[in-house]
Amino acid sequence: MAKTVAEGQASDLSQMLGRAMGFHQRGQLADAEPLYRQILRIKPQHVEARHYFGILRFQQGRADEALDLIAGALAAKPDYAEAHYNRGNILAALGRFEDALASFTDAVVLQPDYAEAHHNHGNALLKLRRMEEAAASYERALALQPRYGEAWNGLGTALKELKRHADALECYDRVLALVPDQPNALYNRGNALKEIKRYDESLASYEKARRLDPNHPDKFGGLDAALAVCDFERTEAMAAGLNAELAAGKASVTPFTLVGFCDDPALHLQAARNFVADRMPARPVPLWAGEVYRHDRIRLAYLSSDLQTHATAFLMAELLELHDRARFEVHAFSYGRDDGSDMRRRIAKACSTFHDVQRDSDAAIAQKLREHEIDIAVDLKGFTQDSRPEILAYRPAPVQVGYLGYPGTIGADFLDYILADATVAPFEHAPFYAEKIVQLPDCYQVNDRKRAVSASTPTRSDAGLPDVGFVFCCFNNNYKIRKPVFDIWMRLLATAPGSVLWLIRDNDGAARNLRNEAQARGIDPARLVFAGRATLADHLARHRLADLFLDTLPYNAHTTGSDALWMGVPVVSCQGNAFAGRVGASLLTAVGLPELVNQNLADYEALALRLAGDPGMLRGIRATLESNRLNQPLFDTDRFRRGIEAAYQRMWQTWQRGEAAQAFRVDEIRGRPR
Numbered sequence: 001m002a003k004t005v006a007e008g009q010a011s012d013l014s015q016m017l018g019r020a021m022g023f024h025q026r027g028q029l030a031d032a033e034p035l036y037r038q039i040l041r042i043k044p045q046h047v048e049a050r051h052y053f054g055i056l057r058f059q060q061g062r063a064d065e066a067l068d069l070i071a072g073a074l075a076a077k078p079d080y081a082e083a084h085y086n087r088g089n090i091l092a093a094l095g096r097f098e099d100a101l102a103s104f105t106d107a108v109v110l111q112p113d114y115a116e117a118h119h120n121h122g123n124a125l126l127k128l129r130r131m132e133e134a135a136a137s138y139e140r141a142l143a144l145q146p147r148y149g150e151a152w153n154g155l156g157t158a159l160k161e162l163k164r165h166a167d168a169l170e171c172y173d174r175v176l177a178l179v180p181d182q183p184n185a186l187y188n189r190g191n192a193l194k195e196i197k198r199y200d201e202s203l204a205s206y207e208k209a210r211r212l213d214p215n216h217p218d219k220f221g222g223l224d225a226a227l228a229v230c231d232f233e234r235t236e237a238m239a240a241g242l243n244a245e246l247a248a249g250k251a252s253v254t255p256f257t258l259v260g261f262c263d264d265p266a267l268h269l270q271a272a273r274n275f276v277a278d279r280m281p282a283r284p285v286p287l288w289a290g291e292v293y294r295h296d297r298i299r300l301a302y303l304s305s306d307l308q309t310h311a312t313a314f315l316m317a318e319l320l321e322l323h324d325r326a327r328f329e330v331h332a333f334s335y336g337r338d339d340g341s342d343m344r345r346r347i348a349k350a351c352s353t354f355h356d357v358q359r360d361s362d363a364a365i366a367q368k369l370r371e372h373e374i375d376i377a378v379d380l381k382g383f384t385q386d387s388r389p390e391i392l393a394y395r396p397a398p399v400q401v402g403y404l405g406y407p408g409t410i411g412a413d414f415l416d417y418i419l420a421d422a423t424v425a426p427f428e429h430a431p432f433y434a435e436k437i438v439q440l441p442d443c444y445q446v447n448d449r450k451r452a453v454s455a456s457t458p459t460r461s462d463a464g465l466p467d468v469g470f471v472f473c474c475f476n477n478n479y480k481i482r483k484p485v486f487d488i489w490m491r492l493l494a495t496a497p498g499s500v501l502w503l504i505r506d507n508d509g510a511a512r513n514l515r516n517e518a519q520a521r522g523i524d525p526a527r528l529v530f531a532g533r534a535t536l537a538d539h540l541a542r543h544r545l546a547d548l549f550l551d552t553l554p555y556n557a558h559t560t561g562s563d564a565l566w567m568g569v570p571v572v573s574c575q576g577n578a579f580a581g582r583v584g585a586s587l588l589t590a591v592g593l594p595e596l597v598n599q600n601l602a603d604y605e606a607l608a609l610r611l612a613g614d615p616g617m618l619r620g621i622r623a624t625l626e627s628n629r630l631n632q633p634l635f636d637t638d639r640f641r642r643g644i645e646a647a648y649q650r651m652w653q654t655w656q657r658g659e660a661a662q663a664f665r666v667d668e669i670r671g672r673p674r
Contacts, residue, residue, distance in 0.1 A: 095282025229509035251278035272411025286395035305336030366394035382406020442633035469498035505530035543567035
């Protein structure tokens with residue numbers, strides 16, 4: 001029987017579509033495009049042609065046209081699962097993860113055995129930080145395709161974020177069993193191993209990945225592991241070429257890693273901008289749309305994952321207790337784990353309202369901030385571990401501030417201010433900050449005068465120290481120890497007979513490498529004494545055995561510096577160029593000991609040597625510190641409270657007047673802005 005005209009046309013269109021798709025699959029977009037166009041001229045509602053032409057348009061960088069074409073296909077055929085899936089892929093690539101999730105959901109509802117859609121559904125949930133749901137989606141994909149390597153990789157990442165590190169490692173190993181040379185799985189495996197401080201294994205995984213793909217976006221991912229184990233040679237080798245990568249706009253290294261490695265604030269800003277552009281390619285629609293709230297009290301919210309047994313909580317606790325409740329309603333939004341500690345309970349009790357949001361997505365937390373009409377939202381994390389800067393990217397509050405947890409800019413426009421002081425962030429450094437600098441009157445770092453100290457002090461023998469001899473100490477995290485400063489420390493040991501260097505044992509690799517470096521410089525490795533982790537009360541008590549604290553550069557002592565000063569141990573510091581390297585100077589100035597601040601490492605070394613060799617001079621410094629401890633601003637928490645509240649008041653007034661954020665300094669005497 002002869003074909004009808006309609007049947008013939010359908011046959012012709014089918015053949016034309018087959019040819020177009022063939023070109024398309026081979027990457028010959030210029031040959032595929034006219035064929036798709038011709039089909040749509042003949043039959044404008046041709047579903048498959050609209051769908052595949054939409055994909056082609058996206059590949060050509062024309063996303064709006066792509067979405068319109070696929071929308072037309074779905075209007076004609078709402079149950080077209082593949083089109084929902086590809087719409088989701090385009091939306092995800094544009095950073096519209098909520099919309100992408102909806103499309104992937106439609107795809108898997110229509111076609112429950114669609115493994116790829118379940119996988120990408122998991123990817124969208126991962127981006128939205130809905131980790132448990134993401135893991136469930138990956139598991140559904142794997143139930144359909146047990147050898148689906150990308151789904152194993154995604155599941156590993158979700159489990160790592162849920163702190164299920166052993167399970168995450170098993171997932172990455174499953175990927176590598178399928179594809180032994182898979183760089184993404186190797187990098188992710190390195191990340192998981194690093195989080196549980198198995199640094200040597202982590203570095204091996206990173207280095208294999210880098211050999212396989214020298215241009216991988218995460219090729220500098222092992223730098224922080226190398227810093228953590230104080231592998232000076234490997235650190236320098238891994239960082240080669242990093243500056244050029246950053247200048248080219250590549251998200252080559254996490255900003256926090258760079259802070260520990262580099263003293264150039266311009267590079268810190270560039271790294272932050274690169275990181276934000278990579279992690280947040282598209283900004284969500286702001287939740288706060290310009291409304292002016294008229295509350296009886298300023299609604300202030302602190303956001304962190306560290307509101308438990310953590311240095312941030314140790315510093316912040318008394319401030320939260322002292323906030324003026326007549327003027328401020330204080331909220332805490334905790335997206336970290338509840339460790340059941342006394343500190344967790346103290347923080348919760350200190351706040352007007354404590355919100356445990358650890359299981360909520362970024363969008364959900366932002367929505368809660370908006371629903372509570374928070375006036376000022378303060379991020380205490382920046383880019384430190386477990387940070388979630390995406391929360392404030394939703395702009396849930398009219399005033400958004402960075403403070404305390406991260407010593408530098410986050411390079412994004414959704415933080416209006418950074419709380420600092422005149423030492424760590426002088427106004428001439430404004431070009432290195434995306435935020436407006438607010439200088440608090442004394443030191444930016446808050447302290448808690450109520451910190452408990454154990455009544456008993458360990459003996460020198462208990463602490464592993466010799467019975468006699470000068471004790472230099474540095475209780476900073478090992479990753480802050482860089483070669484130029486370590487060289488100075490070894491010269492000090494060589495010049496001061498019988499002296500020892502007392503450090504924190506953060507990991508066995510760092511202890512091993514530092515002792516090897518000491519031996520290479522002619523110093524008995526046994527003169528490096530490593531202290532284990534202890535409760536804060538016991539850690540503070542053992543400071544009584546130390547003679548002098550030696551600071552690091554380019555990342556100074558922060559909480560550890562104020563711990564030492566609180567316990568009467570003088571700190572010799574060297575002022576750097578960037579925020580992280582200027583904190584020691586800020587602490588010492590605020591405790592009335594600016595003479596311990598040095599402007600270069602040569603002077604730093606000379607001062608430390610002089611103090612170690614002149615007991616009378618050191619006694620004088622210690623006596624001044626003991627006298628100043630409770631009389632100078634550093635440990636006057638209520639004075640600090642007045643200063644930071646004056647800053648918040650000024651921010652609030654600026655917003656209430658409809659003015660843009662502006663840099664300012666808080667008056668150091670009256671606690672009022674000027």
